[in-house]
Amino acid sequence: MEDECHLLWGDTLGYVWGKKNEKIEIPILNERERQTYYGAINCLTGKFYILPFSSGNGENTVEYVKFLQKELKNKKILLIWDGASYHRFSAMREYLQLINMDLPVNEWKITCELFAPNAPEQNPVEDIWLQGKSFLRKFFTENKTFAQVKKSFSSFLQNRVFNFPKIQMYRDLFI
16 A cells, blocks of 8 residues: 655644643744655555655656565565545556556556545555654654654654554455
C-alpha cells in the first residue's frame, strides 16, 4: 500500500498540559514550511519505505516507484493506492507502459490497483503517517526547527517494521 503525506510545521503541535490559567506558547518560525513524503508498506514483511519529495506529482510518483523497484530488487510489485490524479495519468501511465511493455498481465513488473474512492480508512499507510505525527507531538519540545521536525519524522518511520491488524488483514489475503 502506498500514500503521500504532507508534513507541516504545525503538525508538531498537539495539546499540552499546563497550570490553570497559564498560557503556554510554542514558538513557530514559519507555519508555511512543508515537506511531502511518499511511503509504502510491504504488507508481507511490515517494512515501511519512506522518501521525501518537493511535492506530490506524476514525476515524483515515478521516481518513488523506481526507488521501490531498487529497494525490492526488481521483484514484481503490486501497488494499492488512492485515486490521486498523479497516480493515474500521464507520467505514471507512460512509465507503466514502458516497464510492462507487451508482457501478459500476470507477468507485469508493476501492477496498480485503487482503494475504494474516498476511503482512507482502507489504507494502513494513513495509520503509519498518524503514528509519525503523534511521535512528533509527543516530543515537540525537542524539535526547534522544521529541519529537526523532518529529521525526527523520517527517522521514526525509516526502516521500521509495522504490524497492526489492518496490515495483517491484507497480509492474510496474499499468503
